Amino acid sequence: MDNKREQYVILNGQLILKKDANISVFSRSMFFDFAVYDSMKVVKGRAFFPRFHAERLLESARLINMRHNLTVEKIESAIDLLIEKNHLENAMIRFLLLGPENDQEEAKLYMFSVGLTFYNDSAYRQGVKAITFHGERHIPQAKSKDLLINYLGFREATENGALDALLIDHDGQIREGTRTNFFAVREGKIYTAPLTQVLEGITRKIVVDLARNNDIEVIEKAPLFDELDSFEEFFFTSTSMNVMPISDIDGTIKKHAPGPITKKIMDLYKEYYNENIFGKIETKED
Numbered sequence: 025m026d027n028k029r030e031q032y033v034i035l036n037g038q039l040i041l042k043k044d045a046n047i048s049v050f051s052r053s054m055f056f057d058f059a060v061y062d063s064m065k066v067v068k069g070r071a072f073f074p075r076f077h078a079e080r081l082l083e084s085a086r087l088i089n090m091r092h093n094l095t096v097e098k099i100e101s102a103i104d105l106l107i108e109k110n111h112l113e114n115a116m117i118r119f120l121l122l123g124p125e126n127d128q129e130e131a132k133l134y135m136f137s138v139g140l141t142f143y144n145d146s147a148y149r150q151g152v153k154a155i156t157f158h159g160e161r162h163i164p165q166a167k168s169k170d171l172l173i174n175y176l177g178f179r180e181a182t183e184n185g186a187l188d189a190l191l192i193d194h195d196g197q198i199r200e201g202t203r204t205n206f207f208a209v210r211e212g213k214i215y216t217a218p219l220t221q222v223l224e225g226i227t228r229k230i231v232v233d234l235a236r237n238n239d240i241e242v243i244e245k246a247p248l249f250d251e252l253d254s255f256e257e258f259f260f261t262s263t264s265m266n267v268m269p270i271s272d273i274d275g276t277i278k279k280h281a282p283g284p285i286t287k288k289i290m291d292l293y294k295e296y297y298n299e300n301i302f303g304k305i306e307t308k309e310d
């Protein structure tokens with residue numbers, strides 16, 4: 025992505041230059057991580073599910089009891105403005121909402137664009153590697169800026185040639201990846217952690233509805249690390265990956281990927297976004 029496509033940032037609905045989007049080291053909201061964020065993709069100039077992302081940002085703020093004057097409509101207008109002013113074709117838009125510094129101040133919503141990660145076709149055809157990592161997020165339903173576990177897990181994954189780390193919680197359950205929701209399949213049924221334990225990924229939400237509408241049972245129960253080998257298929261979902269099959273966990277659990285249920289979900293999701301985002305336009309993704 026060239027600089028021109030990142031030159032503007034939106035702060036509470038107003039365009040500012042990237043060079044002016046700075047946060048002081050004295051900021052209490054940064055220091056205490058009193059902040060929430062979201063990430064939304066733009067492909068071929070079209071925003072992927074902007075309303076869901078705007079609603080989720082406000083839900084994350086509610087979960088940490090943050091005062092603000094935002095509305096879904098204001099966020100949606102800011103998305104349109106950023107796409108227009110930064111001439112976005114393929115990009116990730118990040119929303120960073122910093123809590124008010126004191127009783128007189130407003131919360132600050134920064135919106136900016138960064139490059140979009142694309143994954144090779146071979147990843148979707150053959151599956152990818154994941155590793156496991158001990159840790160769990162606090163306030164798991166919120167996309168809060170308290171991201172150290174996510175960072176450490178993801179760094180270890182990258183160092184080991186894996187696409188993400190699966191976080192093992194204090195009960196030995198695998199609830200989620202560091203930036204992904206996690207699904208396992210056994211005897212035709214899909215298992216994934218319940219919404220009391222994880223972020224409601226927008227891809228997760230769509231995938232669960234699609235599965236149920238297509239007579240695939242979804243059981244909201246996080247797989248235990250110790251029973252992973254009893255599952256036949258695994259996959260991640262996320263905004264940047266869509267539905268990504270997993271063929272290898274820790275180099276010890278290896279499965280043919282994508283298995284039949286994963287493939288069906290990949291196809292249903294692709295059909296869903298092609299219809300809902302692009303109308304009849306076809307994309308080359310997964």
Ligand SMILES: Cc1ncc(COP(=O)(O)O)c(C=O)c1O
Nearest residue numbers: 203204205223225226227262263
């Ligand atoms: C912890 C966590 N779980 C799941 C997801 C996937 O959510 P989505 O499908 O909305 O990208 C993310 C995305 O950033 C995440 O940070």
